[in-house]
Amino acid sequence: MEKEITVTINGTAHTVKVEPRLLLVHLIRENLNMTGTHIGCDTSNCGACTVLMDGKAVKSCTILAVQANGKSITTVEGLATAEGLHPIQEGFKENHALHCGFCTPGMMLRAVELLKHNPNPTEEEIRWGISGNLCRCTGYNNIVKAIQYAGAKMRGDKLPSTEPQFV
Amino acid sequence: MIPAPFDYSSPTSIQEALNLLKKHGDDAKILAGGHSLIPMMKLRLATPAHLIDINSIPGLSYIKEEGGFLKIGALTREAMLEESDIIRNKYPIFTDASKLIADPQVRNMGTVGGNIAHGDAANDHPAVMIALRAQVIITGLQGTRTVPIDEFFHGFYSTAVQAGEILTEIQVPTPPKGTGSAYHKLERKVGDYATAGVAIQITVDGSGKCTAAGIGLTNVNATPMRAKRSEDALIGKKLDDNAINQAAHFAALDCNPSKDLRGDEDFKRAMVQTLTKRMIQKAVSRAK
Numbered sequence: 001m002e003k004e005i006t007v008t009i010n011g012t013a014h015t016v017k018v019e020p021r022l023l024l025v026h027l028i029r030e031n032l033n034m035t036g037t038h039i040g041c042d043t044s045n046c047g048a049c050t051v052l053m054d055g056k057a058v059k060s061c062t063i064l065a066v067q068a069n070g071k072s073i074t075t076v077e078g079l080a081t082a083e084g085l086h087p088i089q090e091g092f093k094e095n096h097a098l099h100c101g102f103c104t105p106g107m108m109l110r111a112v113e114l115l116k117h118n119p120n121p122t123e124e125e126i127r128w129g130i131s132g133n134l135c136r137c138t139g140y141n142n143i144v145k146a147i148q149y150a151g152a153k154m155r156g157d158k159l160p161s162t163e164p165q166f167v
Numbered sequence: 168m169i170p171a172p173f174d175y176s177s178p179t180s181i182q183e184a185l186n187l188l189k190k191h192g193d194d195a196k197i198l199a200g201g202h203s204l205i206p207m208m209k210l211r212l213a214t215p216a217h218l219i220d221i222n223s224i225p226g227l228s229y230i231k232e233e234g235g236f237l238k239i240g241a242l243t244r245e246a247m248l249e250e251s252d253i254i255r256n257k258y259p260i261f262t263d264a265s266k267l268i269a270d271p272q273v274r275n276m277g278t279v280g281g282n283i284a285h286g287d288a289a290n291d292h293p294a295v296m297i298a299l300r301a302q303v304i305i306t307g308l309q310g311t312r313t314v315p316i317d318e319f320f321h322g323f324y325s326t327a328v329q330a331g332e333i334l335t336e337i338q339v340p341t342p343p344k345g346t347g348s349a350y351h352k353l354e355r356k357v358g359d360y361a362t363a364g365v366a367i368q369i370t371v372d373g374s375g376k377c378t379a380a381g382i383g384l385t386n387v388n389a390t391p392m393r394a395k396r397s398e399d400a401l402i403g404k405k406l407d408d409n410a411i412n413q414a415a416h417f418a419a420l421d422c423n424p425s426k427d428l429r430g431d432e433d434f435k436r437a438m439v440q441t442l443t444k445r446m447i448q449k450a451v452s453r454a455k
Contacts (some may be wrong), residue, residue: 001174020175020218021208042168044206045358047272056246056275062205063276066175066199067220110272131357132270 005069006022010078018065025049025060027068028075036076036105040134047133050106051075054111057113059132079112087153088112088146094162097139097146107133111147121147121154170208177220181227181333184219185308188331191217197333198222199242199281202273204292227280227335230254236338241280246271248279258339259453260298260348260366264291267351269358282336285321286390289360293320293391295350296337297383298366303327304336311335320390344353345378346370347453349446351436352385355429361386362429365418365442367450369401377401382414382443387422387435394418395444406451415443 003015016031025124028037028051037060041047051060060082079086088108091097098104107130108157114121114129121129126144135143145160152159178184190196196215198204199222207213221227227242230251237258248254248265255262268274268282268291271393282292283303296303301316305328314327321327328334342348351365364385370378379400382394397414404410424435 003175019172021172023169026169042209044202044269044273047270050272057272058275059272062202062209062219062273064175064198064201064205066177067201067222069177100403113239114271129271132272 003066003069004067007068007070009066010071010074018151020064020066022065023062024051024065024068024073027065028060028073034075038102038105040102040106045134046103047106047110047130048094048103050109050133052109052113055113055116057110074109074112076108078152079108086112086150088115088150090153091146092143092150095142095146095149096164097138097142103133103135107135107143111150115147115151115154120151123148168209170205171211171214173208173215175220176217177223179223179225181224181306181335184221184224184333185306185331187219188333189308191219193330195219197284199284200244200277201281202269202277203281203285203287203414221333230339235341237335237341239279239339241278241284241333241335241337243279244284245269245274245277245279246319249274258314258348260295260350260368260450263293263350264366267291267354267364273358275311279337282333283337284325284326284328285438286320286322287322288320288388288391289386290391291350291352291361291364291385293366294366294383294385296339297393298348298350298368298381299339299342299392300381301337301339303334304338304359305329305332306335307332313338317393324391342368343370343379345454347450347455349449349453351442351446351449359429363387363422363424363435363438363442365439365446367443367446369406369447369450369454371406371451371454375405377406377410380414382418384418384422384439387424387439389423391421394420394421394443401447406447411444411447415440416449418443 006015038048040046044059049061184362194216198218198220219365348368350366352361366383368381380398384392387438400414419436419440
């Protein structure tokens with residue numbers, strides 16, 4: 001039996017009728033046509049489907065749309081504002097933190113939550129913090145740098161160098 | 168992957184949830200964090216006809232000390248354990264465990280109650296609760312009952328929670344002075360189940376003699392397991408290398424691991440031995 005739910009996505013309330021078995025990621029991608037949220041492994045391992053639900057990073061492939069009733073969701077489409085890119089987007093852009101880009105939306109949303117709780121994380125804290133997000137291209141080094149860059153930008157500190165480092 | 172069709176309720180009180188459980192009987196499953204249940208439903212290993220989502224019931228999510236117990240509400244998210252000052256300062260074993268449970272996103276949803284009620288020997292809280300000699304509060308239409316952790320795990324996915332009942336709270340006795348605890352699991356990668364895991368709580372007196380010991384093992388037996396002979400090998404002894412080695416030796420002998428992709432039986436026993444030794448040492452070093 002279909003249920004009527006209201007889910008706020010990037011500030012816009014959507015009232016829709018859904019089957020209880022509809023996954024949140026399918027609501028976002030297929031019912032509401034926001035395809036920035038990706039489906040990777042579909043088993044809650046890879047983190048490509050990560051969105052923020054009431055500010056907490058969650059894997060939308062393992063949450064039912066009905067569980068998001070009354071909740072506020074942020075997807076990658078909600079990061080940039082009229083003023084420009086979100087600091088985490090700028091960090092990824094400046095540090096070449098993506099190759100194919102498939103993991104990037106989930107990676108950025110998890111990073112946003114991480115930086116909210118811990119505005120100045122160590123490299124180890126960042127690596128633990130993104131341990132639920134898999135990237136098969138970059139080797140993670142530039143993703144770590146991008147999150148450090150975004151942290152500095154959000155704190156108002158001097159921005160770290162974006163020059164590649166060869167080791 | 169999409170679950171088979173089911174009907175969904177979102178009760179706002181325990182009473183309402185219990186009435187729904189009674190009405191739907193075996194066809195119903197409780198949905199807490201959903202990070203064990205929903206994956207199983209997507210694979211159609213679980214096909215409940217009715218889901219009773221308890222997330223809208225207020226008052227089931229808390230960490231508090233009261234009446235000689237640390238009380239953890241069933242809906243307490245794993246992430247709340249990581250953020251709690253009580254846990255960080257007094258129960259480091261939970262900090263050890265929660266860091267190793269799945270990954271940050273899963274810990275934002277997954278609940279302590281669900282981790283235990285799922286009845287999976289591969290989950291981490293069961294062994295921790297065995298080491299801490301916890302008790303589980305189970306609520307039904309007849310009222311609540313208290314089940315010691317040693318009587319809670321009946322078999323594979325089978326626990327003391329009966330039809331029509333909900334696990335509502337876990338109670339951990341406040342440890343006496345001189346107590347330390349530690350947990351570690353060997354995992355191949357983040358999010359993996361344990362190759363082996365060992366949870367320890369040790370109490371030592373002023374002279375360095377062990378007065379109490381709790382040892383729980385993860386994923387090396389059909390059910391979460393208490394290493395009884397290992398505990399007995401420590402209690403009443405000075406915790407020198409001899410006593411610790413003896414306890415670790417018994418844990419490796421007494422567990423019942425099965426061969427899988429994580430390793431063969433001998434390897435898992437060896438890991439239990441090593442982890443038992445290291446976690447006893449860590450727990451003792453934390454005793455205060």
